[in-house]
Amino acid sequence: MITVPLQDLGELEERSISVLREAKMQFKRIVALWSMGKDSTAVLSLARKAFMKKVPFPVMHIDNGIDFPESYSFRDSLMEKWGLELIVAESKIKKELSGFSCCGANKTDALKKVLNEYGFDAVIVSIRRDEHGIRAKERFFSPRDKYFKWNYKNQPEELWGNYTSPSEDKSHVRVHPILEWNEIDVWNYTKKEKLPINPLYLAKDGFRYRSLGCTHCTVAMPSNARTIDGIMAELKSTKSEERGGRQQDKEKAYAMEKLRALGYM
């Protein structure tokens, strides 16, 4: 059994807030990706703490039209409650694709289009190190070149809260405010802050979603967790990874590495 200890939330929050603030100071046009999942919603809540309760940048939903209906209603209610400026990036789903090619073609291409259209120089992405071995190697500020490539063989140094600065040869910088959080910490925070959650995370008829992709690739897992406490108790002793229900991660060896090199989140 793996015991996942909770990290000190105070410490985690302060680090995330200072990352968000630094991004705001360094970049001219920032956008935050918002999937309506627990992680990106937690990041928006942290941005509200950092900037006097108002998220000071637009949020973007990459919408391929096949997200869960629960996600759309969740999106609209929180948008109104927090006064979010929402950008919807439509990504046309191709019937014949799934998993690796689907995420590559759809999500990544939609993102490219929107970034170019609006000229965003920084994108806030709510990935965490514990999600995937490849993401474990990320930096808080992670530059992408004009082909969106992640040059993981030569990442800039990042010490003591000194982050890479904007420069000519970068297309944009990915900013990862909750990189150091674990899945269970996000739930702990969600509970503490009483954040609204997408109902798909809670068990219904013996199943719940642990991670939310789109309807094509995300599979529910057996669970009886009907509250956040239930989820946390379940996570305390799991031997499985969170993205276990995601098709694109396991299709081929190094799929995640390839997806990310192409610009995937």
Next chain:
Amino acid sequence: MRTSKKYRVTLIGEKDNGKSTLLGKLLLLTGAASKERIDDAKGNMFGGRFEPAFLLDNFSEERQNGLTLDSTKASIFYKDRSLEFTDVPGHEELIKNMLSGASESKAAVFVVSANKGEGFTSQAKRHLDVAVLLEMKSIVVAVNKIDAVGYSQDRFNSIRKDILNYLSRLDFEGKVTFIPVSAYDGDNLVERSKRTPWYHGMAVLDAVVRAAETEKPQRRSNRLRILVQGEVQNEKHTLFLGRVCSGRASQGSRLSVEPGHDDTKIAALFVDGSKAEHANSGKNISLSLGRGVRPKKGSVLYGDRCKPHTLLVVKAKLFIIDNTGMVRPDNASIKINNTTVGVNDISIVKSRVDCNIADAQLTLDKEYPMERFETVPELGRFLLYSGRSLAGIGVVQ
């Protein structure tokens, strides 16, 4: 559910001496590796034997070449302690990745191979230099691959002697523990091994837990210092964003802005976007100040009667990545808290043969407030650049 403070530990050592293997094996032995990671490591063996290192080395290149490209973190919960280990690359060209990974650790597990020819190389010494510069209080030396030298106590002792010699030259004052291990087989990692009957000390994980237990709280200053991160406009007011680095900020606190020595006070204080009376060390805050006072990004606000330790001339201990070329002052700069300050002169006060640590005096091209690393770490550590490339790191003495 209990929360526990993380104790950050970094692995250090020359490439191929077994850092990733040691951490991977610890994850396996303590059951801290997920099933997916284990399957993934097993499914991609490149025809060789199972490598515990693959639990950390996730890139295809890392596995093919048996080399860590960039730092990875992994947590182990053991004996009520939350230990966060960082695996860093050993290859000398990857030192900036090593520095990025090691920079916030309190202790190190130094992995050094007992194998002939691998041993205590100059790159291994660079890593020890970094641990000493970062004022780590404990170094656990894992003398690895002891299986490959027939579990020889003589070999263990001779490596031990070399390392102790070197550490004394660096004036290392912390605790150092030597443990013979086989990272691959798991000897002396979590439990004492029968194959080294001559060794009576602790296993690696226990030595790390002890380092965490005996860690003394830092002698941090409790005078008020606020680092300014920038400003935002909020309904016609200018609010300054900052973080309390030491002491406690309160509504009405009198402040002096450095550089510049401007006096002001906290007119309004906000924590997490809400009005607050006080904010303790470590908190991010928003502030409005007296009219006309305008600290910049990187300014430090000092509480009553407290003055910066240094402003223009900084005594620091430096780790210089490539000490053959030394850093030329004409294009040197330092970066501290995302603020770059030019350097006019670097004079070496004390250098040490065969190591990359030097005591130096830096003259900045403009005033910038700094503190001793020991008392206010956030204001006492910096990156040293030569042009646009990282040349080293330093801590203020």
